[in-house]
Ligand SMILES: Nc1ncnc2c1ncn2[C@@H]1O[C@H](COP(=O)(O)OP(=O)(O)OP(=O)(O)O)[C@@H](O)[C@H]1O
């Protein structure tokens with residue numbers, strides 16, 4: 001009780017920064033394990049018919065075939081790697097496009113009041129439009145497939161990256177820029193050597209949020225009838241009534257989304273010193 | 279006449295005035311400041327809170343354009359901020375993602391860094407063993423020593439210090455004061471040191487400038503001719519302290 005409240009109120013400085021104690025790891029898997037047991041129980045006693053909720057065992061078998069079997073030995077056997085690479089290409093290109101636009105624009109808006117005034121109306125207006133609304137228009141513009149999905153992913157990932165970069169760079173205290181000037185760093189040099197590193201904690205938050213949203217919009221883009229991709233598999237499986245494959249798809253997307261998040265953090269930490277102190 | 283040409287001042291403040299604009303209204307901070315600083319001199323700037331000490335320092339550093347008048351550094355009008363005028367800020371202004379050593383060499387081109395010189399400087403300020411640590415792991419006094427080292431490595435013509443030891447305890451403060459005096463003596467460094475502590479000013483300064491509250495210029499100048507190291511308990515020291523206190527109360 002007292003330990004919990006101390007942590008919650010942040011009086012104690014974090015002891016194991018970056019390292020999670022074993023106890024919290026156990027806590028972290030507790031709920032998923034309970035849910036798994038519940039799921040197993042439900043299917044074991046046939047409380048819900050299998051076409052609504054397949055058993056964990058059935059899901060495992062389908063997953064194994066989807067991932068590891070020889071392609072061609074079944075309708076979905078071994079298709080995973082092709083779907084994964086198709087989806088990854090879409091997510092990575094959409095996300096990169098978003099980051100390439102959002103970070104420079106966020107930096108400009110955060111530091112230059114006029115640019116902020118110029119952009120904020122447009123950006124806030126566009127942000128108010130739910131991403132799904134763009135789907136019909138995107139399909140007309142870009143057809144079905146790579147371009148539409150990349151467009152949706154980029155559009156959705158743009159806002160959190162832009163907004164967090166803006167906040168982070170606006171919060172850089174003048175004293176750091178004065179210090180940079182006094183130490184002989186040029187005005188443009190200060191953007192890269194001071195503003196970006198100082199704003200890095202916010203930029204990382206923006207990028208991670210953007211990455212999460214990118215996966216959500218990937219699935220949306222792939223539900224429109226593209227032939228490959230993890231979202232497409234889920235949609236196909238629905239039409240064929242293969243609930244087990246839907247569940248496999250959901251698990252894989254969750255797993256790969258989490259993996260992408262970790263890789264993103266790892267990449268940033270490798271590339272930027274300022275990302276390492278978090 | 280002849281002599282004044284020979285010892286040209288390093289810094290000359292000429293009819294310097296500054297006012298801030300707040301909602302269109304001008305608010306005068308100081309006006310018509312005049313002063314000269316010779317090479318190797320340590321001048322303390324003393325005055326009540328809000329009288330404009332930091333503002334003057336920002337003008338000399340080049341962070342702020344004066345409203346009128348000018349400052350000449352070695353005869354040249356000062357321009358934008360640069361490494362010829364090193365600043366030690368009152369608050370912590372180290373870059374938190376860089377180690378002590380990286381903070382000291384921040385912005386220097388890799389081929390211009392003399393790592394032996396960096397080592398020697400870190401030794402001098404007593405931080406050699408902490409060179410690889412991040413600022414968040416240092417105490418307040420250590421941070422200010424890093425801040426001092428990162429300007430000294432660039433051999434500035436003028437060192438500007440804005441209440442650099444204000445946040446330190448008495449013991450650490452004394453250590454920092456003797457460190458500063460030692461470095462100044464070794465390097466013939468010219469310094470403007472802002473403080474509101476009379477004793478600190480008398481311990482450090484060759485001359486003391488008193489700044490007025492009400493938008494005026496320097497109201498008094500005090501030459502501190504006491505021998506170093508200075509002892510606050512001697513009557514001459516206390517006499518000057520009394521003098522300063524009475525001026526400050528006016
Ligand atoms: N950016 C600013 N805009 C408007 N007014 C300012 C600004 N900076 C300072 N001032 C005002 O100018 C006056 C002088 O401020 P300054 O910071 O130079 O005082 P100071 O002598 O350094 O005080 P202290 O000893 O408390 O640091 C103050 O009255 C302050 O309110």
Ligand SMILES: [Mg+2]
Nearest residue numbers: 331332333440
């Ligand atoms: Mg001040």
